[in-house]
Amino acid sequence: MPAPSQGIAREKAPQPGTHGSVSCPFCGLHCDDLEVRSDGRRLAVTANGCDRAKAGFEQEPPAAGMPPSIDGKPVSLEAAIARASDLIAAARLPLYGGLGTDVEGMRAVMALADRSGGVVDHVLSRAQYRNTNVLQTRGWFMSTLTEARNRADLFVIVASDVSKLHPRFVERIVSPEQTMFDAPANGRTVVLLGAGMPPSAVSGRLVGDVVDIPCAKSDVPAVLAELRAILRGAPLSGARPGGVEITALEDLAARCRAAQYAVFVWAPQALDFDGADDAVHIVSDVVRDLNKTTRAAGLSLGGNDGAASAASVCSWQSGYPLRVSFAGGVPTYDPYRFEVARMLAEGEGDLLVWVSSFGPDPTAPPATAAPTVVIGSPAIRLDTTPAVFIPVGTPGLDHRGRLVRCDSVVSLPLRRLREIGLASVADVATELAGRLPAVVAPAAE
Amino acid sequence: MLMKLKGGRIYDPANGEDGRTRDIYVRDGRIVAASPDAKVDVEHDVTGRVVMAGAIDPHTHIGGGKMTIARMMLPEDHRGSEVAHTGLTRAGTGFAVPSTLAAGYRYAEMGYTACFEPAMLPANARQAHMEMGDTPMVDKGAFAMLGSDDFLLRQMAARKDFSAIKDYIAWTMHAAQAIAVKVVNPGGISAFKFNQRKLDLDERHAHYGVTPRDVLTTLSRGLMELGVTHPLHVHGCNLGVPGNLHTTLDTIRAMEGLPVHLTHIQFHSYGTEGDKKFSSGAAQVAELVNANRNVSIDVGQILFGQTCTASGDSMRQYGNTKSANPKKWVVMDIECDAGCGVVPMKYRDKSFVNALQWAIGLEIFLLADDPWRVFLTTDHPNGAPFTTYPHLIRLLMDKGFRRDMLQKIHPDAQAASIVGSLDREYTLYEIAILTRAGPARSLGLKDRGHLGPGACADITVYPDDPNREAMFTTPEYVFKNGELIVRNGKIKKVVQGATHVARPEYDPAIERDLRDYFTRYHTVSLDNFKVADDEIIGHDKGAIIVQPTGARV
Ligand code: SF4
Ligand SMILES: [Zn+2]
Numbered sequence: 002m003p004a005p006s007q008g009i010a011r012e013k014a015p016q017p018g019t020h021g022s023v024s025c026p027f028c029g030l031h032c033d034d035l036e037v038r039s040d041g042r043r044l045a046v047t048a049n050g051c052d053r054a055k056a057g058f059e060q061e062p063p064a065a066g067m068p069p070s071i072d073g074k075p076v077s078l079e080a081a082i083a084r085a086s087d088l089i090a091a092a093r094l095p096l097y098g099g100l101g102t103d104v105e106g107m108r109a110v111m112a113l114a115d116r117s118g119g120v121v122d123h124v125l126s127r128a129q130y131r132n133t134n135v136l137q138t139r140g141w142f143m144s145t146l147t148e149a150r151n152r153a154d155l156f157v158i159v160a161s162d163v164s165k166l167h168p169r170f171v172e173r174i175v176s177p178e179q180t181m182f183d184a185p186a187n188g189r190t191v192v193l194l195g196a197g198m199p200p201s202a203v204s205g206r207l208v209g210d211v212v213d214i215p216c217a218k219s220d221v222p223a224v225l226a227e228l229r230a231i232l233r234g235a236p237l238s239g240a241r242p243g244g245v246e247i248t249a250l251e252d253l254a255a256r257c258r259a260a261q262y263a264v265f266v267w268a269p270q271a272l273d274f275d276g277a278d279d280a281v282h283i284v285s286d287v288v289r290d291l292n293k294t295t296r297a298a299g300l301s302l303g304g305n306d307g308a309a310s311a312a313s314v315c316s317w318q319s320g321y322p323l324r325v326s327f328a329g330g331v332p333t334y335d336p337y338r339f340e341v342a343r344m345l346a347e348g349e350g351d352l353l354v355w356v357s358s359f360g361p362d363p364t365a366p367p368a369t370a371a372p373t374v375v376i377g378s379p380a381i382r383l384d385t386t387p388a389v390f391i392p393v394g395t396p397g398l399d400h401r402g403r404l405v406r407c408d409s410v411v412s413l414p415l416r417r418l419r420e421i422g423l424a425s426v427a428d429v430a431t432e433l434a435g436r437l438p439a440v441v442a443p444a445a446e
Numbered sequence: 447m448l449m450k451l452k453g454g455r456i457y458d459p460a461n462g463e464d465g466r467t468r469d470i471y472v473r474d475g476r477i478v479a480a481s482p483d484a485k486v487d488v489e490h491d492v493t494g495r496v497v498m499a500g501a502i503d504p505h506t507h508i509g510g511g512k513m514t515i516a517r518m519m520l521p522e523d524h525r526g527s528e529v530a531h532t533g534l535t536r537a538g539t540g541f542a543v544p545s546t547l548a549a550g551y552r553y554a555e556m557g558y559t560a561c562f563e564p565a566m567l568p569a570n571a572r573q574a575h576m577e578m579g580d581t582p583m584v585d586k587g588a589f590a591m592l593g594s595d596d597f598l599l600r601q602m603a604a605r606k607d608f609s610a611i612k613d614y615i616a617w618t619m620h621a622a623q624a625i626a627v628k629v630v631n632p633g634g635i636s637a638f639k640f641n642q643r644k645l646d647l648d649e650r651h652a653h654y655g656v657t658p659r660d661v662l663t664t665l666s667r668g669l670m671e672l673g674v675t676h677p678l679h680v681h682g683c684n685l686g687v688p689g690n691l692h693t694t695l696d697t698i699r700a701m702e703g704l705p706v707h708l709t710h711i712q713f714h715s716y717g718t719e720g721d722k723k724f725s726s727g728a729a730q731v732a733e734l735v736n737a738n739r740n741v742s743i744d745v746g747q748i749l750f751g752q753t754c755t756a757s758g759d760s761m762r763q764y765g766n767t768k769s770a771n772p773k774k775w776v777v778m779d780i781e782c783d784a785g786c787g788v789v790p791m792k793y794r795d796k797s798f799v800n801a802l803q804w805a806i807g808l809e810i811f812l813l814a815d816d817p818w819r820v821f822l823t824t825d826h827p828n829g830a831p832f833t834t835y836p837h838l839i840r841l842l843m844d845k846g847f848r849r850d851m852l853q854k855i856h857p858d859a860q861a862a863s864i865v866g867s868l869d870r871e872y873t874l875y876e877i878a879i880l881t882r883a884g885p886a887r888s889l890g891l892k893d894r895g896h897l898g899p900g901a902c903a904d905i906t907v908y909p910d911d912p913n914r915e916a917m918f919t920t921p922e923y924v925f926k927n928g929e930l931i932v933r934n935g936k937i938k939k940v941v942q943g944a945t946h947v948a949r950p951e952y953d954p955a956i957e958r959d960l961r962d963y964f965t966r967y968h969t970v971s972l973d974n975f976k977v978a979d980d981e982i983i984g985h986d987k988g989a990i991i992v993q994p995t996g997a998r999v
Contacts, residue, residue, distance in 0.1 A: 022971040033974045104576060105985060115536050136519050140774035140788075142764075146969040147569070147781040151596075152639065179966045181596055181782055182653070261641070292764070296641050298779055316517045317509075317546045317577045320524035320539035331528035331537050332545075334521050403572060403981070410511050410780055412572045414974055414981065427985070440533050 015417050017041045024415050025050060026103070026359060026397040027057040029304025029407030030146070030167050039418045044398065051168035056361040058398065060380055062421040067379035073386040082429065085354075085374045085389045086436035092352035094328055095119035096371075098341035099364060101306040101357040103402035103415060106426030107314040110356060113434040120326045120350065121315060122341040124357070124364050125308040128269035130336055131281050132301050133312075133322050141285040144264055144298035145408040150174045151181040153189060155260035157253070159284055160195035160221045161271035164202035167302050167407075170266075176205025185209065190256055195221040195243075197271060214253065216243025218272075222279035228254060229283055232290050257287070263297040270303055304407035306359055307396075313405045330440070345369040357381055358393050358426050376429050394423035402427075448473050449928060450486045453493030454907060457874050459883040460499075460896030464875045470497065472903040475927035479899045490930075492907050495922060498878045499895050500559025500904030504885035505679075505709055505744050506826040508549055509563045509577035509588070511570045512756040512786040515776050516543040516827075520754060520790060522772070535937055542753040542790075542827040546580040552833060554583035555935050557906035557921040560894060560943065562885075563588040564628050564679060564709065565758045568595070569781035569970075571622035572977050578945065579987040583931060585904075587889070587946035589679050590624035591758050593661045594635035596782040597963060602664060603654040609953070612998070615668045616952035617960065621976040625889060625948045625993060626676035627669055628709075630758040631683055632661035635785040638761035645761070647683055647696050658683050659700050666704040672950035673996030675890025677705030677742070682714050685762040689718040691727025695734055703740050707888065710746025710825040711735075712807040724799055726863055728809035736815045742888055743814065746825035747807035747838055748800065754790040755828045763787020782967070793830070801859035805852070811842055812868040817879040818887070835881075836918035842872040843914045890993045891946060903928035942988035950995045 017040050024033040036048035037058055044058045069081035076084075089095050097114050100107065100123040114121045123129070135141055149156075156175055163170045175191060188209020193200060200213045216224055220243030227247070230237050231254040237247065257263050265284045272280055284299055291297035303309070312322040319325050321334035337343075344350045345367055353373040355366035363381040366373055372388040375381065379392045396402040397415030402425070405412045451470040456463045471478045471486075507513055517524075517540070524539035529548045531537040538548030553561055561581070566574040566588035578586040592598055592615065601611050615627060633656055634645040640652045647658050666678040682697050684690040694714040698706075708714070717725035735741050752771075757763050760777050764787060767775045771792040778786045793800040807829070814820045822839070826832035841848050845868075852866050860866065872880070886895020893902045905925040911917035920935035931939045957972065964972040979990055 022973045024974060030969075032969075033971050108580065108985075112536065115531055133518065136515075136774075136776065137521060138774060140519060140770075140776045143776065143778045145569075145778070145781050147783070147967070148639075148779045150969060151782050151967055152779075173969060181967045262639070296639060296779075312518070313514055313573070314576075316514045318580055319537070320517050320543070320545045320548075321521055322518045327531070327537055330530040332524070332539050333528075334524070403576065405573065409514070410567075410570050410573075410778070411970060412576070413970065414572070414978070440531050 014420055015039060015041060019047060020416060020418060023418070024397055024404070024413040025054045026395065026404055026415060027053050028167050029302055029309055030169060030173070031404055031406045031413045032169055032173065033413050037418055042419050042421060044418055053168050060361045062419070063379045067390070067392050069392060070390045072388060078391070078424070081389050081391050082432055085391060086433045088352055088372060088374060088388060089117050089354065089433060090437050092117070094350045095352040095354055096341045096344055096350040097121045097354045097356065099124050099355040099357040099366065100311045101359045101364060102426040103307060103396035103404050104310050104314055104412070105402050106356065106358065106396065106430065107307070107311050109427040109430035109434065111314060111318050113430045115327045116434050116437050116440060118328045118330065120328070120339050120341060120344065122324050122339060123308050123311040125270060125303070125306055126323050126340065128272065128303060129308055129312060131269050131272055131278050133336070134278050135281045135285050139282065139285060142288045142292055142298050144300045145410045146174055146406065149264045149300050150177050152262045153264040154185050155190045155192070155256055155263040157192040157194055157263065157265045158198055159265060159267040159280060160197045160218050161266070161268040161302070162198045163266060163268055163302060164198055166268045166270055166305065170302065171203055171205060175203065176207040178206070192253060192256070195224065212253070214245055214249050216245050218274040219276065222276040222283060224250070225280055225283040225287065229287050229290070232257065232287060257291055257297065258295065261296060263291060264300050265297070266300045266302065268302040270305065300408070302407045304405070306364065307404060309405040309407055309409050313409055342367055345371060356426055358395055360395055376426055391429055392423055393426050393429055394421070396425070399423050400425040447487045448484055449488045451497065451905065451907065452489055452491050454495050454497035456897060457496060457498045457878040458897040459875055459879045460887070461898045470897060470905065472925070472928040475903055477897055477899055477901045477903050490923060492923065494910060496874060496908040496910050497897070498906050498908070499882045499897050499901065500906050500924065500926065501557050501881045502560040502885040502891070502895055503553070503558055503823065503832065504562050504821050504889060505564045505823045506561050506832055507563060507565065507756055507828070508561055508581055509546065509586070510566055510574035512788050513543060513577065515786070516754045516756050516788045517545065519774060519776060519788065523754065534940055542831045546577050547582060550581040550583040551937055554924055554926070554932050554937065556835065556919065557908070557924050558584055559904035559924070559926050560585035560891070562586070562625070562889065565589065565591055565630060566622060566624060567591050567758065567780060567784040568618055568622040569783040572981065575623060575945070575977055575982050579982065582940055582942055583926065585943035585946060587625040589626040589628040590618050590622040591628050591630055591784050592618060593629035593632045593665060594784055596636070599633065599636060599651065599654040599656060602656045602660060610956065611664060612668045612672055613952040613956035615665065616672050616950040617956050620949055623945065623947050623977045623982060625946045626674065626679055627665060628679040628681065629661060629665055630681040631685065631761055632658035634658065634683060634761045635758060638764065638785065639779055643761070645683060647693055647700060662697065662700060663704060666701060666706055670705055671999045673998055674948055674950050675993065675995065676888055677707045679707045679709055681709050681757070681759060685713050685759055686766060688716045688724045691715050691717050691731055694731055698734050698738055698741055701740060705740050707742045709744050710823065710828065711743045712746045712748065712803065712810060712829065715806050715810060720862060722798055724802060726802060726806045726809060728806045728813060729864070732810050732813035735819070742819040742821070744821035744823040745807050745810050746823055746829045748793050748803045749824060749830035749834045749837060750793050750795045750800065750804065751830065752792045753827045753830055754788065756786070756788045757828065758784050758786055760785030760787045763789050795855045798856045798858050801855035802862055804855060805859055805863035805865045808841060808848070808865050809863060809868070812865070812870045817876045818884050820880055821885050822880040836915045839877055839918045840913070840915035843877065845869055845871050890948065892993070942986060944989040944991045945982050946991050946993055948993050948995050951998045
């Protein structure tokens, strides 16, 4: 049975007091300048956290906890793990979904899925696939947070309410206190393209012109296509897509050409409309075109709920960015076939193992007839009683760990700030894998 | 426990042994002196077999963000190259860009026991170590990339005191957990961010005003004075550009005797002669390398087939995107620290340019006269996947085979190359230098790459097959720390190798400046930028071995 979190190394109990340079696990920016006060059990963000971070760190630990349970009846952790491993061992095709965890948790889930012949998919894969699809068909030219923070003179935010999904993006990247290189004298231009972010959300010392080009999200691909045509000197559709005046797009094209470093920003989670894939495609085309004469890049946000960590670990361990099945003893990739939500809806797979360790409102598993093992934060709200519930801590609060940031380049170390007696996903998944029968394929002679 | 390897023919250049038959004894993971009277617990009869230290790959892109970008981008690379799980090993995939676990197994199956990732961006160091942690079987280490990072260029532009620059280099090696330092397109990755499309050796960076020559000499001298064993690892200016042989010659001269390692030099040895304005510069480059004992090289041989190039050189990789095959690519600007470019590539023997690249690599191998200053690499996966090493070894050792292969390439490339007239055949002793003793010495791995008493018992035993490709593909035994991990090319035991680092001294006062700098400009704090020891060794991911550095001067 796992001891309460072993984390990365044998950890000492967290010290009460105020901790600086704390990384925040609650969105894909993973800001690491937070100051958090701990009394050993309760946490308070004392500097630099946004509301989302506060809600996550300061959520009251459950008094009695949400204990391990089998069919809703409280049991010991050992009993819950034993039942879960029996269910996994008996399953023909276990589906590992949610995957809201850190790098260590994902490493352990990958080993478990490999051993049990299961499928792995993250709850935000659908959003992430808009990016993956572009990456796997054409590729792209991208930036990262520090690069954009110091060098961008034009931000084009595409159909994404960045301030809602990544609350400190404007403060930290668009208008930081200081930059390595001089910002333009009249400030950085911020263009809001498509319904998404209110212009009022963009303010700060470095912000110059804020240009709002409102249109319905579903019109964004057509509007971007028109921008691309202008930049290429191609014939225009003349259709005024989304009601956007051509002059507004000509102005945007001129700004893009004049910019020294135009950065196109989007949050994949926000691009949830028909044709959203096209939007990412066209943005990457526009960036390519601009780079022929000046410099430009894309910057995809996202990575909430450990999505970037899950995709990265899955890629380096299996070769594929999620939606991978180990059913045949080898990794098989199919972004359509191995979407866990679809598989559940269509009765494929006979066990759901749902991993969800990030608050403040951990994503619950989808409704399914398949028996479900939830490895989740005690804050999770479940509509139905799972076959087994195993409570786990939140990475960066209850145990140490690492998370990959939205740009998939930087990863941040996480601290252990409190002790409320919870194991980590890594502990639980490692324990589960250890209890499964060995792979029958013979070790090579 | 005492283990005896009986009757092997020992190729151990570090100790001058060239095929002498003798027994090897191993106790507690180390090679010990012969002790005929001691009780032997385990004996392996390797009579007549070729025994070498475990092979060391000093330049292979096995871990870090750009490899994971390549993996994500290229599902077609993995399909059909799946590796099934077994009772011992995990499942994986991959041909040119294998998954981490599959790469570790395959390296061990080929008799390699240590691999070095040469292009670890400090901003991406944590992930590079995580990926290397998921690469089992082999020892690992990584070179921190410097030279287009804002902090260094700022220091140089401000003509900071040289000791502060040295402090920063050393601090970065500690923070990123590196064993060496690499520079990629010196200053050029940064220049590309300022819309410069090339940066020659003496061309000024538009913002900082420094030149690649300044960056090269600053870093090389800094490392030497810090006592770091491996010289500055240089991926020079103008990678892949016809005519770059002159840049390479000028770079060697620019070093004025300072220690330097020129990596994947094949990609930097191109002339502009002939109808196609593309020719071999191998002879001139090899001649100057031979004459300058401060210079070592690895070749970055290309071999024909599908692969993927992945480099920190965003400037040159952007230029290469027009050759992408399949037609997709990723280029990135990274953290005001570095960049990357990932461009899939298919080298064809019927393409004049590719065929001549192949020949240029072989010419360099065959013209370089000091095997201690040449390492065998394909710059995995840039020239070819590391799994092609046995084929490359056969090309070097077997001139008949080499001539047969030469017949298959583009006829104009055959005519443009002197490969057909070079009779040199590498010996087993020389191959042992190129793949073990040389890299170990260059990297400062005192107890690796040789078979003398006290060495770590990383040992590979090959059948003496006249077909050298078959021989080096499937060793009969591989031992790691004295444990049998591979038998007849198949994994017998999964182990976790160590991570090698070097930790030159620095004045901790540099952290005051750096802390302020990180707080002002970066999105990561100084404390979180540093990769802690327990991040590398936690979860049973193996030990850290700190290799010694010389005294700071
Ligand atoms: S913006 Fe995101 S990472 Fe930053 S403090 Fe808020 S929730 Fe945390
Ligand atoms: Zn390389």
